[in-house]
Amino acid sequence: xxxxxxxWLILGMxxxxxxxxxxxxxxxxxVGLSPKFMQILRYVPPAVLTAIVVPAVLMPQDTLWLSYGxxxxxGATAAALVGFWQKNLLLTILVGMASFLIWxxxx
Amino acid sequence: MQINPxxxxxxxxxxxWGGCRAITPLxxxxxxxxxxxxxxxxxxxxxxxxxxxxxxxxFAGASQFIxxxxxxxxxxxxxIILTTFVVNLRHLLYxxxxxxxxRHLPQAWKLPISFWLTDExxxxxxxxxxxxxxxxxKHWYYLGAALFMYINWQLCTWIGLTLGRSIPDAASxxxxxxxxxxxxxxxxxxxxxxxxxxxxxxxxxxxxxAHGLPHQLGLMLAAVCGILAGIVLEQKSTETL
Numbered sequence: 001x002x003x004x005x006x007x008w009l010i011l012g013m014x015x016x017x018x019x020x021x022x023x024x025x026x027x028x029x030x031v032g033l034s035p036k037f038m039q040i041l042r043y044v045p046p047a048v049l050t051a052i053v054v055p056a057v058l059m060p061q062d063t064l065w066l067s068y069g070x071x072x073x074x075g076a077t078a079a080a081l082v083g084f085w086q087k088n089l090l091l092t093i094l095v096g097m098a099s100f101l102i103w104x105x106x107x
Numbered sequence: 108m109q110i111n112p113x114x115x116x117x118x119x120x121x122x123x124w125g126g127c128r129a130i131t132p133l134x135x136x137x138x139x140x141x142x143x144x145x146x147x148x149x150x151x152x153x154x155x156x157x158x159x160x161x162x163x164x165x166f167a168g169a170s171q172f173i174x175x176x177x178x179x180x181x182x183x184x185x186x187i188i189l190t191t192f193v194v195n196l197r198h199l200l201y202x203x204x205x206x207x208x209x210r211h212l213p214q215a216w217k218l219p220i221s222f223w224l225t226d227e228x229x230x231x232x233x234x235x236x237x238x239x240x241x242x243x244x245k246h247w248y249y250l251g252a253a254l255f256m257y258i259n260w261q262l263c264t265w266i267g268l269t270l271g272r273s274i275p276d277a278a279s280x281x282x283x284x285x286x287x288x289x290x291x292x293x294x295x296x297x298x299x300x301x302x303x304x305x306x307x308x309x310x311x312x313x314x315x316x317a318h319g320l321p322h323q324l325g326l327m328l329a330a331v332c333g334i335l336a337g338i339v340l341e342q343k344s345t346e347t348l
Binding site: 041 | 131132133135136139152153154157160161164165166167169170171174178184185187188191192195196197198199200201202203204205206207209210211214217218220221222224226229230233280281283284285286287288289290291292293294295296297298302303306307310311312313314315318325326327329330331333334337338341
């Protein structure tokens with residue numbers, strides 16, 4: 001890619017990202033949110049994160065892959081089990097990643 | 108689970124370091140992801156400095172990754188930028204959630220808070236903001252978490268660009284899976300009541316069904332459906348009480 005295209009790509013990505021993150025905070029002093037709305041917002045993080053994770057784990061090649069051969073599925077299952085059992089984020093990540101890598105190497 | 112800082116942090120400095128500590132597991136999870144981003148960039152046609160600039164100025168891991176994929180498949184730049192917009196729209200939901208916590212701050216604070224807003228920094232910070240103590244320095248906690256995440260992302264991009272390229276087939280190891288396990292670890296603490304579990308199940312199901320939508324629109328659709336499912340179930344359970 002030539003340098004000019006690269007410049008426009010990065011500038012464009014930077015602008016759209018920043019213009020998502022900033023405006024609502026910029027005017028936040030004048031925005032009132034009802035407690036009811038705040039209650040709704042607590043669903044945002046888990047819903048968003050799940051929507052990212054589930055296809056990444058179950059559709060690594062854009063088609064559904066429900067089989068023990070899918071190392072991502074094994075790693076995700078291990079991570080979820082450890083997460084519920086130990087409530088330790090670092091351990092969850094390490095066990096999930098290790099299970100994935102070992103399984104991938106085995107099958 | 109992890110994002111539970113000690114309750115006795117009082118000074119700005121202590122909040123700052125508290126934020127750094129709280130985000131450490133998430134930083135660890137981002138390391139393989141950042142390295143793989145750096146090592147994949149060259150084969151997608153991005154230059155060395157362009158890759159560093161993207162991490163420094165865009166700073167949104169998932170969309171940077173998707174941009175690489177689109178670049179290597181020859182997608183037109185406006186479409187890549189549009190996809191970036193859709194993928195990062197979730198940050199709008201995060202920003203709205205932060206509104207009541209940061210409204211009193213000067214713009215000089217709101218600018219960096221916005222620029223450094225990521226899934227990880229948000230998760231760490233909202234854990235602190237939701238604690239009942241009235242510390243006036245909780246934004247320092249956010250700053251510590253966000254800054255650590257940012258510096259780590261730059262370093263990992265650079266490591267991927269330099270070392271990652273000398274490791275054959277680094278991309279085929281699937282190190283990007285680290286992001287998935289990190290997110291799984293971030294989701295679990297939320298699963299404490301039935302509406303929350305419903306929200307996650309619906310979001311997951313819709314994300315699979317809608318995966319074929321263009322520009323990653325399925326992500327936003329799945330998130331919105333999950334949120335709606337949670338609200339509906341919450342309404343139901345309050346009615347029956």
